[in-house]
Amino acid sequence: MMFWLWQPIPHSVWEVEAAWANVLLTGLFWLGWGIVLLATFLISHFELFGLKQAIDRWRNTPQQAPTFRTPLLYKIVRHPLYLGFLIAFWATPHMTVGHLVFALGMSVYLFIGARFEERDLVVLFGERYRSYQSEVGMVVPRLNKTRR
Template identity: 50%
Template sequence: MVSRLLILLYALVSYALFTISFLYSIGFVGNCVVPRSIDVGPSGNPGEAVIVNLLLMSLFAIQHSVMARTGFKRWSAKFLPAACQRSTYVLLSSLVLLLLFWQWRPILMPIWQTSGLMAWLLISVHWLGWLIAFASTHMIDHFDLFGLRQAFVAWRGAEISGQSFRTPLLYKIVRHPLMLGLLLAFWATPEMTAGHLLFALANTAYVLFALQFEERDLIAEFGATYQDYRRRVPMLVPRLFARRQTEGASR
């Protein structure tokens, strides 16, 4: 009973740290409320800043991708109870994110600046992106995604069951609405600096790369069901937009 309670407390602490890092990321990318953000903080030599920032983002990418793979999960099962695996992933991801926020070096060279209606439009898209990202986690199973469901199931002494394949709401439009939301939030800004552009470009490249492995794992788990889903639903760009682009190109 004690070990099950510790697993639950561990999951709750991990989730609390995720909440802190997620809320801080909104302020970090949007340059609001938080003391240090993508354009606010100690800045130095631009070349040094590029290297440091790329190393920080690479650390997050490596941790995030390696720990998400099936092979790593099998290896970590030798040391961690199944109920702790997702919470550990969430905990380490949150810590790496907080390290990135702490050590990020702003590069303030302006790339674009907008005002008036265009600025408000970009701000609206930015907040829409965060809303899509957060809402998409609740459309599948928010508490499973961040390790709480597994811990509560273990606390009750029940066996952790796998998740069935579902495509609710936004998942009928794109296969990865969470990533779509994050990309919108990263790119939509009325004032783009070189540091922000580096952040957006690197994270876009990582998302496109990491999704290839994610799709492979989903095919391995759900087989023909996911293959059919891939044929029907685009990865990130809603089909309506793709059709418009095709129609425009043919005219």
Template identity: 50%
Template sequence: MSRLLALLYGTACYAVFLVTFLYAVAFVTGAGVPKHVDNGADTPTLIALAIDLVLMTLFAVQHSVMARPAFKRWWTRFVPKPIERSTYVLASSLVLALLFWQWRPLPGIVWDVEGGLARGAVYAIAALGWLLVLASTFLISHFELFGLRQVWDLARKRAPAPETPFVVRALYRIVRHPLMLGFLIAFWAAPTMTAGHLLFAAVTTAYIIVAVKCFEERDLIAQHGEAYRRYQREVPMLLPGRVRSARDHDVSSDLGHGRTTR
């Protein structure tokens, strides 16, 4: 594949991700977009529930299966390795865009925070969650995570860079998966919680917990063995708590660390 085409492809995939991520913020908060979690086509409750569950299941399957090492080994027999991550990012963005497009609202009110100051405080907590998500990507390797470094190295005829070692510092000294914690905060910090928003938050929470425990951390243990088991013992998975050790130590990562995406 032409190096220039690979670079353009990777850049385009990253641009699609950025648009999708920004829309996701608006979709969950219900602000500034024509279609969000609490509006859309009127659909009978059971049908709306079924459609929403299928959409979230499709995203969960794509997001997790394509991130597994066995799938990547098979997939890179057909897709050039430098654009493998960009292709994953594109696929994830398109599936998420499908969810935004076809989502059916469930309008029943579960809770509603009244008062401008109180509502503003809840929105501020949600914004903190989204900032935590973004900050966590830069604490690992943002541009490698989203495929840009790989296509840039190819364009410059550079050998693939060695995997960036993960140093347990900052947010990763508090919880093992701050990126996922950021998503949970952003999804649950809603001043008006509808039945549809509750469904979205509950299912994504269950997916995050299962994916991290059953897939992500299993892969990291297989790769790093006792080093990662020690990290598990010392630092909580998602909820901040007592950290048993505050010392710095390196844990090499395939950039799947702290998230379910890779």
């Protein structure tokens, strides 16, 4: 229904006209999607989309207990996938009202989802994850790292 009834809201909120800024914002947009793709592979792309679980179930392979790892981007932020999405949603040389509504809605959705995911990860990994939370920023890298 959403796609069938969708009506674009084309009114401009901002439009960057400087060529260098246009290139910069377009580059940031693609960087965001690159971060999303890399983050999915760092945490098991196939497990993220439920493919590994489905194949394991089909093969009658027992589920392995999740392991806590912080590869590459996960040493910088706890949710690089969300960071990539946020960059991709907001880095645009031409922001329309429709795009703004989408970016705001998805940003709120991502932060709500991150809070629920954080709660589940604390339950799953306990003190190890709490320590990780105190050392690494959720979506934005911490400039002032505090170590316990």
